[in-house]
Amino acid sequence: MHRICTANSRFGPRGIHIRSPTPCHFVVCHAAVRHGSLSRSVAKQLESASAGIPVSSTSLGSDTVTAPSANLVNTVNSANWANAGQDEAMDAASARISVASTSERVGQRVTIAGWLSRPRRSGALLAFAAVRDWTGSAQVVVASPGLIDAFLALSPESVVTLSGFVRERPTKDARGGIDNLEIALDSFHVINAADPLPFETHPKALMPGAVARPNEETMLKYRYIELRQPWLAKNLQTRSRASFAIRSLLHSEGFMEVETPCLFKSTPEGAREFLVPTRQKGFFFALPQSPQQFKQVLMAGGVEKYYQFARCFRDESIGSDRQQEFTQVDMELSFVTQSDIMTLIERLVRLHDGFWHIASIHTQFLRFAASGTTLWEQK
Numbered sequence: 001m002h003r004i005c006t007a008n009s010r011f012g013p014r015g016i017h018i019r020s021p022t023p024c025h026f027v028v029c030h031a032a033v034r035h036g037s038l039s040r041s042v043a044k045q046l047e048s049a050s051a052g053i054p055v056s057s058t059s060l061g062s063d064t065v066t067a068p069s070a071n072l073v074n075t076v077n078s079a080n081w082a083n084a085g086q087d088e089a090m091d092a093a094s095a096r097i098s099v100a101s102t103s104e105r106v107g108q109r110v111t112i113a114g115w116l117s118r119p120r121r122s123g124a125l126l127a128f129a130a131v132r133d134w135t136g137s138a139q140v141v142v143a144s145p146g147l148i149d150a151f152l153a154l155s156p157e158s159v160v161t162l163s164g165f166v167r168e169r170p171t172k173d174a175r176g177g178i179d180n181l182e183i184a185l186d187s188f189h190v191i192n193a194a195d196p197l198p199f200e201t202h203p204k205a206l207m208p209g210a211v212a213r214p215n216e217e218t219m220l221k222y223r224y225i226e227l228r229q230p231w232l233a234k235n236l237q238t239r240s241r242a243s244f245a246i247r248s249l250l251h252s253e254g255f256m257e258v259e260t261p262c263l264f265k266s267t268p269e270g271a272r273e274f275l276v277p278t279r280q281k282g283f284f285f286a287l288p289q290s291p292q293q294f295k296q297v298l299m300a301g302g303v304e305k306y307y308q309f310a311r312c313f314r315d316e317s318i319g320s321d322r323q324q325e326f327t328q329v330d331m332e333l334s335f336v337t338q339s340d341i342m343t344l345i346e347r348l349v350r351l352h353d354g355f356w357h358i359a360s361i362h363t364q365f366l367r368f369a370a371s372g373t374t375l376w377e378q379k
Contacts, residue, residue: 100135
């Protein structure tokens with residue numbers, strides 16, 4: 001008897017996993033669900049699998065059957081799916097692209113997906129709205145009488161996929177760059193309709209310091225809505241790029257990234273520790289204020305260059321320069337000099353040029369070095 005498990009994906013097809021009693025009979029089937037039931041082609045594959053017939057990776061219409069390893073399954077006659085190549089070509093033509101990529105597709109039909117702003121009417125025969133994804137936003141224009149009413153009925157912040165041709169905006173509306181383009185909508189699909197919103201989600205209304213911005217308690221309750229705003233999305237992207245750049249630099253210098261535990265014994269330092277109770281009465285773990293002891297163990301164990309993006313926990317009052325949980329780039333080196341350490345840290349600080357755009361940081365660092373009892377400056 002085979003066991004069937006289903007796994008739903010918000011944006012993708014529904015995955016159906018079939019596992020047989022023996023390792024060689026394993027099939028993973030990503031199937032399109034039509035009106036709540038499986039398509040016939042997938043049903044046939046399920047029948048074959050339940051009869052103990054292993055299935056290989058192939059395409060069947062809009063359904064895809066994927067086996068984890070060609071060595072574990074037999075090959076099914078490809079003649080059973082003569083239309084597979086045509087279907088794959090159709091899928092590729094309608095594949096979703098990011099909003100930022102539309103600038104490279106002027107005159108072409110594209111499909112984008114994202115969150116919809118409030119649709120608005122412009123005259124009797126025109127409607128428009130903005131669609132955002134993690135790369136930016138694009139204006140969508142609807143001029144088809146058969147689509148306008150349905151488009152205007154969409155609630156703001158609904159998740160949609162839209163298809164249409166990319167074109168340049170009229171000269172009077174041109175703004176430059178991707179804002180100089182718009183998508184002439186010819187079809188759309190609602191993935192998830194949004195409920196009524198608790199507050200106005202226009203970026204100008206949610207900007208820090210804006211009069212219409214809700215209080216912080218409300219913003220934290222609906223944090224996922226604020227995270228869609230461009231300034232927070234940019235912060236997350238900047239942090240990601242900066243982390244990648246730091247990792248790339250340290251790996252090029254021969255560092256090894258090692259993740260150390262977050263549950264440890266109490267080692268009192270400058271601040272109080274967070275305690276984590278265990279199921280055994282009277283016993284607790286402590287969250288580390290820093291991975292100090294762990295990296296010393298690594299140095300003694302022969303790891304000459306260690307680093308990690310360490311999570312640190314300190315039970316102290318929150319202020320402008322401190323918080324209870326934070327991340328730090330933690331590193332330790334063996335067989336190096338003071339100059340080696342300073343040079344490496346200066347190179348890390350200079351990485352800010354491509355991310356933070358902070359003019360107040362000078363990359364010509366002054367060093368103080370000891371010569372006998374005299375301190376002198378060295379660039």
